[in-house]
Amino acid sequence: MAKRDGIPLQWVLTVMLGLSILMSVAGQGVARPAREMFQYVMIAPTDIGMYLATTFRRAFGDEGGQGLSAEQAEAINLRQRLLKNEVAYLRGRLADSEQRVRDLTNFQEMFGPAKSVNCVLIPARVVAGESLPYGDSRTVGVGERQGARAGDRVTTRRLVTDRAKAMVKLNVLGANALVGYLGDTGAFTAKLILVTDRNFHTPAFVDRDLANARMIPGPTKEVPLTGKNNELIPCTAVGDGWSGMVVRGISADKRVQVGDWLVTSIPKTVFLNKVPIGTVVEVRDDPQQAGFQELIIAPDADLAALRRVYIVYPLWREGAVERR
Amino acid sequence: MRWIPFVILVYVLIVLQTTMGSALTFVWQGVGRIGPDLLAIMAVFVALRASTLLDTMIAGWILGLALGLTAVGGPGTATSLGPMSLTYAMAAGLIFKLREVVFSDRFLTQAALAFVFCLFAHMSWLLIQATLAWAWDGVGRMLIQALGLAVYTGLLMMVGFRLLRRIERWFIGAPMRRGRGARGALRMM
Numbered sequence: 085m086a087k088r089d090g091i092p093l094q095w096v097l098t099v100m101l102g103l104s105i106l107m108s109v110a111g112q113g114v115a116r117p118a119r120e121m122f123q124y125v126m127i128a129p130t131d132i133g134m135y136l137a138t139t140f141r142r143a144f145g146d147e148g149g150q151g152l153s154a155e156q157a158e159a160i161n162l163r164q165r166l167l168k169n170e171v172a173y174l175r176g177r178l179a180d181s182e183q184r185v186r187d188l189t190n191f192q193e194m195f196g197p198a199k200s201v202n203c204v205l206i207p208a209r210v211v212a213g214e215s216l217p218y219g220d221s222r223t224v225g226v227g228e229r230q231g232a233r234a235g236d237r238v239t240t241r242r243l244v245t246d247r248a249k250a251m252v253k254l255n256v257l258g259a260n261a262l263v264g265y266l267g268d269t270g271a272f273t274a275k276l277i278l279v280t281d282r283n284f285h286t287p288a289f290v291d292r293d294l295a296n297a298r299m300i301p302g303p304t305k306e307v308p309l310t311g312k313n314n315e316l317i318p319c320t321a322v323g324d325g326w327s328g329m330v331v332r333g334i335s336a337d338k339r340v341q342v343g344d345w346l347v348t349s350i351p352k353t354v355f356l357n358k359v360p361i362g363t364v365v366e367v368r369d370d371p372q373q374a375g376f377q378e379l380i381i382a383p384d385a386d387l388a389a390l391r392r393v394y395i396v397y398p399l400w401r402e403g404a405v406e407r408r
Numbered sequence: 409m410r411w412i413p414f415v416i417l418v419y420v421l422i423v424l425q426t427t428m429g430s431a432l433t434f435v436w437q438g439v440g441r442i443g444p445d446l447l448a449i450m451a452v453f454v455a456l457r458a459s460t461l462l463d464t465m466i467a468g469w470i471l472g473l474a475l476g477l478t479a480v481g482g483p484g485t486a487t488s489l490g491p492m493s494l495t496y497a498m499a500a501g502l503i504f505k506l507r508e509v510v511f512s513d514r515f516l517t518q519a520a521l522a523f524v525f526c527l528f529a530h531m532s533w534l535l536i537q538a539t540l541a542w543a544w545d546g547v548g549r550m551l552i553q554a555l556g557l558a559v560y561t562g563l564l565m566m567v568g569f570r571l572l573r574r575i576e577r578w579f580i581g582a583p584m585r586r587g588r589g590a591r592g593a594l595r596m597m
Contacts (some may be wrong), residue, residue, distance in 0.1 A: 219481005
């Protein structure tokens, strides 16, 4: 019998294989805490590794996030203008808008943390990826101790200053894009399910780009799409498992075109709505439903080189007042 | 086997796999991302160089566990922890048995063995996970991904074997010998 220091290796192997079977049957009850503990062991060296990997992908990557073309820059400018109009509209509807305008005259208030928004952004770093290509998730170095919870939305972090961060309602909407939401969260780490993961699904809106002229069905005849009749199209976006998302069940009458946008539609909040998710890159007939279309969406964020993110901490959550 | 250095090396490899591994992946449109399995290279190396089947299977189990701890995606919403260690141990045992009937010093043989290892370990893992979660949506595509991963890993095996050979003495105490020595080692089972 083969032995090492008095322990028969056959026994060791038998116990190991038995453990494997037990862990398989136990499912997430064992897998979740075990993975969480292992993340603590991994977090320091993988943080450095992810820095190198994302730097490499940023330099040589080919999965979106490249520099903007003149047309894209123009489209973003247009979107910014639309968003500014929307913010102005929302301000008019808010009962305390006058009070906030007065507050803004105070220098300290202006450059302090924004009190008018109902979410806080928690900065986090991506510290590890997934070891196998079947899923598309990342590990972020922020957990429940910092306020993160499963289901929290995560955006890119393209803002430079804390002042910009504080002015969520103006800057984040235009500057950042949704990258996913948190899955399992531990005390100090959390799993970020990316928008391209097969298990990702979120309510969203299709926002038709007014720069692309088109006719849409009116009450009696077809009319051009304008700012007045350009209603957001509610839908559900699902990760396709490799590089984008799929939106199904969009009526062909909506006349969605390549170049239109997919934006968030998160209940309970105004300011998390209309955060960009991606751009429509293909429109095709839905094979399962006649008269409906299927949209292929490319994410706005460069997920291959994802390094710094914001976790959106909603202030309506129970116990969130203390954080504010 | 020298288990402590081996576990340290597994740790280094899993860090590389979860960080730099993403830099080696590419997207196969319509199928998914294809990337190498660096731990499989280690497992095949151990299977080719370790002196006993038990050492090989225990090493495979440890490597599979490390991989399972860092791989959430797969059939269903989240994968279970045990199947990867099980399939890795079995696949390592299979390669150990195969090594006696092949010329394992050849580049192509090593690549082919790594291909067989990945195909066996990953396809079994996917099927077990799909059965446990009873989620068969997208499994066909993932099996094609596993095929791509096996080819990719087989190609990297040729380089990985040379690199691991240089540090073999750190984690394999008494490498396998051909002929009677190897048979004697098998009898130790």
